[in-house]
Amino acid sequence: MATQYGISGTTAKGIAASVERGVAEGVLGPGAALPPVRRLADELGVSPGTVATAYKELRGRGIVVTRGRGGTVVASAPAVASRRPPKVPPGLRDLAGGHPDPGLLPGLVPPSRLAPGARSHRSTPRLARLEEVVRDWLRPDGVPVDHVTFAHGALDLIGRLLSVELRPGDAVAMEDPGYHHLLDLVTALGLRSVPVTVDDEGMRPDALHGALRAGVRAVVCSPRAQNPYGGCFSAERRDALREALEEQPDVLVVENDHASAVTEAPLRTLTGGGLTRWVHVRTVSKFLGADLRWAAAACDATTLARHDGRLLLTSGWVSHLLQDAVYGLLTDEATRALVSRARETYALRRTALLRELGARDFEAHGVSGMNVWVPVADESAVVNGLRSYGWWVAAGARFRLSSGPGVRISVAELEPADAARLASDFAAVLGESEATYGG
Known part of the structure; x- marks a missing residue:
């Protein structure tokens, strides 16, 4: 609760900075309620207008939201926080990042066409x-x-x-x-x-x-x-x-x-x-x-x-x-050919994983693109379970607003030969509890 963190400041900017510091340090977590304007004003010895201005600044930067009679609370994903994924633990196969296969990207060569001197950029x-x-x-x-x-x-x-x-x-x-x-x-x-x-x-x-x-x-x-x-x-x-x-x-x-x-x-x-x-x-x-x-x-x-x-x-x-x-x-014709090969390769890798998951009766989604979404009931159980088998997939929490839980598997670097092993490991993680953890 906000009462566990002592908001300080005698100006609107100072009060806003104090709240932002509490959010950044994790003391004020998502959903934490801030004191009502008049109460905080009395505690800090400032005018209600000063506190109201601070809250307005925090709302404008996405750090807090106002919920009518529910008061002002820390946003679910405040701007000083992030939904960025955790670092990949050492030794794990990274299927969480969503990045393209480096082997399917062209080399970057600095251009040489532009002559030196002033140009009318604007x-x-x-x-x-x-x-x-x-x-x-x-x-x-x-x-x-x-x-x-x-x-x-x-x-x-x-x-x-x-x-x-x-x-x-x-x-x-x-x-x-x-x-x-x-x-x-x-x-x-x-x-x-x-x-x-x-x-x-x-x-x-x-x-x-x-x-x-x-x-x-x-x-x-x-x-x-x-x-x-x-x-x-x-x-x-x-x-x-x-x-x-x-x-x-x-x-x-x-x-x-x-x-x-x-x-x-x-x-x-x-x-x-x-x-x-x-x-x-x-x-x-x-x-x-x-x-x-x-x-x-x-x-x-x-x-x-x-x-x-x-x-x-x-x-x-x-x-x-x-x-x-x-x-x-x-x-560049060579680059166009490489992009065409990448398009075919990503489709092959995605459909291979969907096929292997489907063969084991898992619900999975990915009709296009470089990712596969698998609905689960317990994201942490699946992510940590696959980690024990050497895979690192993305928990769905950072992608969701109100939809059901799931995990995202990036297939850009997942060869079809590896898809069967991943699907098998997925089944092993769920074990006999598919009704609990699966789709």
Whole structure:
């Protein structure tokens, strides 16, 4: 409880810093209640307005949330904490990280095309030749390409858009289970996540309708390779979601196609229909390497102006050296062949594990992408049990908002020959208690 931690300070900033320190040190855990404004003001000898300002600052940074009559409490994933996974114990096979196979990534060679000297980065922030490559990349998938922009990765772009479009306290519809860094980002911006259940076809329309009725200002979704569940929009699901969203023209729709080039599933994009506010985001981390902090996006004209306007005031532009490196790789025939091989390899590895788990009557999900989600009743029992067999998988807690427990298994480096052993070890961990620990 908050009474076990002595909040101090005589100014709003001092009080906020004291609370944040308690959260960072773990003394104030998720859900811990802070004292009512007037009571804390009396204890500290300050005005209620000073405490109210401190709480407002903490809410704006996503450290606390207000629950009406429930008072002010520490957020479930406060911005000073993290859902980052624990370090992989020595000697274990890492199937938790979600990283691509290094053997399927191209070598990164610094570009040499750019001559030294001053260039007009702000007036021409994007290389024209890379813009055309991006348009050629997106157009065949039905994404409108009239307006494109670049960013330093998908999280950078999504975070910038949400901070421009929304205000602290606004609600965002988020996939559940969903990508943990995005869940943390929403909290860090002082926004509220409204969970939207997913299945093998992505967001469920009934759950999205519920989120829209709750007044969300933005929707963040993955059209394929959904992380961690692996869902992929069918044509019917895409149409149902688009129909729901077209009834809310002021809601910003963020489509995160994070594993595009290495996902064998087709893209069925929400864009290109009757949406008013939308952005389709693609990054290259999964097939060119995480060190290339670059993402491309297509969007409507208003979203472009707001994103680029804020970018201009912060980093200004994405490095032309980085853009040139991305251009060189995206147009290189050898790299394209390697990406094609990676796409086939990841599909083979994922389907091999699904087949082995299915043969042992385990429920598992992963129709696309680089991960397999296995529902379980006790995440810790499964994670620790597999650890004893030399495997390290991800507990599902950091991916979930209100959905049921599970574990995420990343298959990028799991050879088909190893899938049978992992599935067998999974069965051994569950033993005769499948009804308790399994799906």
